[in-house]
Amino acid sequence: MIFRSEASRGYTLSAPATAYVGFLVAAPLVILIAYSFWTQTYVTLDKTPTLKNYSEAFADPLVRHLMLRSIWIAGAVTVVTVALAYPIAYFIAMKVRKKTIWLLLITIPFWSSYLLRVFAWKLILGFNGVMNSALLMLGLIDEPLDFLLYNEFAVVLTLAHAWAPFAILPIYVSLQKIDPSLLEAATDLGNSPLQRFMRVTLPLTIPGIIAACLIIFIPTVGDYVTPALVGGSDGKMIANLIQVQFGAANNWPLGATLSLIAMLSVGFVAIVFVITATRLGRRIR
Amino acid sequence: MTDRNIIELRGVEKRYGTFLAASGINLDLKEGEFFSLLGPSGCGKTTVLRMIAGFQEPTEGTVLIDGQDMEGVPANNRPTNMVFQSYAIFPHLNVGNNVAYGLRGKAPKAEIEQRVAEALEMVELGGLQDRGASELSGGQRQRVALARALIMRPKVLLLDEPLSALDKKLREQMQFEMRNLQQSLGITFVMVTHDQYEAMTMSDRIGVMFNGRLKQVDTPTTLYARPCDQQVASFIGEMNILPAQLLGETDNMLSIDAAAFGRIEIERNPNVATSSKDMNIGIRPEQLEIAAEKPEDYPSTVQGTVSNVAFYGENIHYHIQVEGAEKPISVSVPNYFHTVDFKRGDAVWLGLQGASVIDLGTDTK
Ligand SMILES: Nc1ncnc2c1ncn2[C@@H]1O[C@H](COP(=O)(O)OP(=O)(O)OP(=O)(O)O)[C@@H](O)[C@H]1O
Numbered sequence: 307m308i309f310r311s312e313a314s315r316g317y318t319l320s321a322p323a324t325a326y327v328g329f330l331v332a333a334p335l336v337i338l339i340a341y342s343f344w345t346q347t348y349v350t351l352d353k354t355p356t357l358k359n360y361s362e363a364f365a366d367p368l369v370r371h372l373m374l375r376s377i378w379i380a381g382a383v384t385v386v387t388v389a390l391a392y393p394i395a396y397f398i399a400m401k402v403r404k405k406t407i408w409l410l411l412i413t414i415p416f417w418s419s420y421l422l423r424v425f426a427w428k429l430i431l432g433f434n435g436v437m438n439s440a441l442l443m444l445g446l447i448d449e450p451l452d453f454l455l456y457n458e459f460a461v462v463l464t465l466a467h468a469w470a471p472f473a474i475l476p477i478y479v480s481l482q483k484i485d486p487s488l489l490e491a492a493t494d495l496g497n498s499p500l501q502r503f504m505r506v507t508l509p510l511t512i513p514g515i516i517a518a519c520l521i522i523f524i525p526t527v528g529d530y531v532t533p534a535l536v537g538g539s540d541g542k543m544i545a546n547l548i549q550v551q552f553g554a555a556n557n558w559p560l561g562a563t564l565s566l567i568a569m570l571s572v573g574f575v576a577i578v579f580v581i582t583a584t585r586l587g588r589r590i591r
Numbered sequence: 592m593t594d595r596n597i598i599e600l601r602g603v604e605k606r607y608g609t610f611l612a613a614s615g616i617n618l619d620l621k622e623g624e625f626f627s628l629l630g631p632s633g634c635g636k637t638t639v640l641r642m643i644a645g646f647q648e649p650t651e652g653t654v655l656i657d658g659q660d661m662e663g664v665p666a667n668n669r670p671t672n673m674v675f676q677s678y679a680i681f682p683h684l685n686v687g688n689n690v691a692y693g694l695r696g697k698a699p700k701a702e703i704e705q706r707v708a709e710a711l712e713m714v715e716l717g718g719l720q721d722r723g724a725s726e727l728s729g730g731q732r733q734r735v736a737l738a739r740a741l742i743m744r745p746k747v748l749l750l751d752e753p754l755s756a757l758d759k760k761l762r763e764q765m766q767f768e769m770r771n772l773q774q775s776l777g778i779t780f781v782m783v784t785h786d787q788y789e790a791m792t793m794s795d796r797i798g799v800m801f802n803g804r805l806k807q808v809d810t811p812t813t814l815y816a817r818p819c820d821q822q823v824a825s826f827i828g829e830m831n832i833l834p835a836q837l838l839g840e841t842d843n844m845l846s847i848d849a850a851a852f853g854r855i856e857i858e859r860n861p862n863v864a865t866s867s868k869d870m871n872i873g874i875r876p877e878q879l880e881i882a883a884e885k886p887e888d889y890p891s892t893v894q895g896t897v898s899n900v901a902f903y904g905e906n907i908h909y910h911i912q913v914e915g916a917e918k919p920i921s922v923s924v925p926n927y928f929h930t931v932d933f934k935r936g937d938a939v940w941l942g943l944q945g946a947s948v949i950d951l952g953t954d955t956k
């Protein structure tokens with residue numbers, strides 16, 4: 307009896323939040339799916355269900371190209387960010403005493419708006435930017451480098467900087483949870499510090515790494531502000547194309563279709579990644 | 592046990608800042624010996640063990656293992672292995688891989704598998720290779736930790752309170768099993784414990800520590816019968832400590848006046864010094880005779896009143912208030928069928944023999 311009433315109390319308590327979130331996720335998704343089967347005829351919407359948008363999207367090499375590039379850029383951002391975040395998280399979790407202060411310092415970038423940070427990178431990487439001026443002044447280069455801005459590199463750099471705290475925190479938490487005597491046991495059983503890291507620390511932080519990767523990868527695939535501002539023409543991503551469909555091109559059904567394709571691709575890549583990473587982790591002994 | 596020293600500590604000291612966690616530690620451990628470090632919480636036992644393992648470097652002195660100076664040799668290169676107090680079972684590995692951990696990459700796969708099977712057999716966990724680390728009971732975790740260390744065939748096995756996480760029954764069973772294992776393998780065991788019974792039942796020798804110092808190193812029987820001072824005397828087993836006056840002495844015997852118990856001849860304790868007439872004696876509770884009538888054949892008898900009774904099952908403890916003694920005297924009697932049965936307030940006689948009295952010398956502090 308008590309159990310039943312506890313359970314029902316739980317449902318009751320979470321009902322408002324569940325309804326709210328469910329509505330906000332489900333309703334747009336339903337609308338999006340509906341739109342993807344409709345067609346745009348100049349100013350009116352033709353609501354006869356059709357797969358035309360899908361065949362068009364799959365046939366268009368630009369869509370495939372942008373989708374693959376988005377996944378590639380997001381993947382690169384994820385790898386770079388996690389690779390940079392891990393040592394920082396490790397340092398805070400294992401080496402310092404005043405952890406709270408360090409964690410606070412890490413959140414400092416959030417104290418300014420994301421747009422401002424993107425513009426800051428534009429100022430740093432631009433043709434007459436901080437980086438080029440500095441290199442010129444030091445006499446390391448004779449004329450400004452033009453490959454710093456408006457390309458994939460700039461997108462990856464900007465996003466990696468923006469996402470770093472999101473990667474540091476889950477990895478920090480998983481490192482923090484490791485019982486120090488496990489590390490001593492590994493040493494005691496003959497491991498060098500590197501072996502110990504590979505065989506104990508790394509496998510025990512895989513959940514943190516997976517969380518960090520997903521937190522970064524999923525939103526990054528759909529990012530359109532960063533590529534629009536620092537990506538130039540070869541830094542454009544799928545979200546920029548989707549934005550055009552909902553804006554200038556005024557083709558909402560095609561935009562909806564592209565969005566759904568992007569979502570499914572991201573979901574697929576994420577699932578494959580989680581399964582592979584977990585499997586690989588289990589093989590470490 | 593052989594006569595060869597496997598571990599030698601020479602004037603070892605460990606400082607944390609200004610705090611001396613261990614100082615002046617000199618200790619020789621024999622090959623194949625079961626040695627226990629015993630002492631109250633915070634006295635520096637773990638510190639000494641970790642200096643042998645290589646997790647901590649001494650601030651002074653040297654640690655030699657098998658004749659080799661261990662200075663600068665990291666823990667992973669020392670011929671010792673450790674069973675941690677928390678067992679430190681790797682949570683991401685199953686039992687088999689936990690036990691095989693230290694051998695991976697150092698022996699062929701087939702050999703590792705065979706040795707893992709043997710090691711698990713040895714700790715009576717045969718066939719549990721595939722069990723997950725989280726699916727083990729406390730006792731099983733302890734055995735896995737033991738197998739994981741022993742599979743490395745260390746010269747010395749270090750154990751930090753290996754049984755403190757187990758319940759009493761299991762602890763007693765493991766005490767016997769570990770002692771048997773140690774004797775059949777012939778490996779030196781160094782165990783840290785704050786449980787005197789554990790130390791006494793398992794060890795060849797015990798080192799008693801207080802405040803970072805090694806007070807006495809002896810066999811359990813010697814420690815019990817000839818403690819080096821009051822502190823050790825009251826830490827190992829229960830002890831009635833009474834003041835006494837030295838009346839006369841020969842090479843082996845002391846003639847004393849033991850307050851309420853009167854004049855007795857006792858054996859000299861070579862582990863203590865008697866520097867003045869004032870001295871202390873110790874009497875183990877089980878060495879006193881208690882009777883309703885004045886006991887015959889005892890050179891010293893005294894009358895008292897029962898002030899407290901505690902029933903322990905295998906024996907009964909009485910507190911006897913004696914005229915002229917500050918604290919009540921503890922007496923423990925084996926619980927034979929119907930022999931003694933006193934109540935609070937009963938008048939009783941205590942009988943004492945000189946051979947049962949421990950000379951604790953003059954307290955130098
Ligand atoms: N890393 C450290 N820094 C400072 N002081 C320490 C450190 N490690 C231990 N100590 C101190 O050294 C003393 C001895 O510690 P140790 O762990 O050796 O005690 P112990 O005899 O094993 O006690 P217990 O039975 O409670 O485990 C303690 O007072 C402890 O506070």
Ligand SMILES: [Mg+2]
Nearest residue numbers: 636637638783
């Ligand atoms: Mg300890």
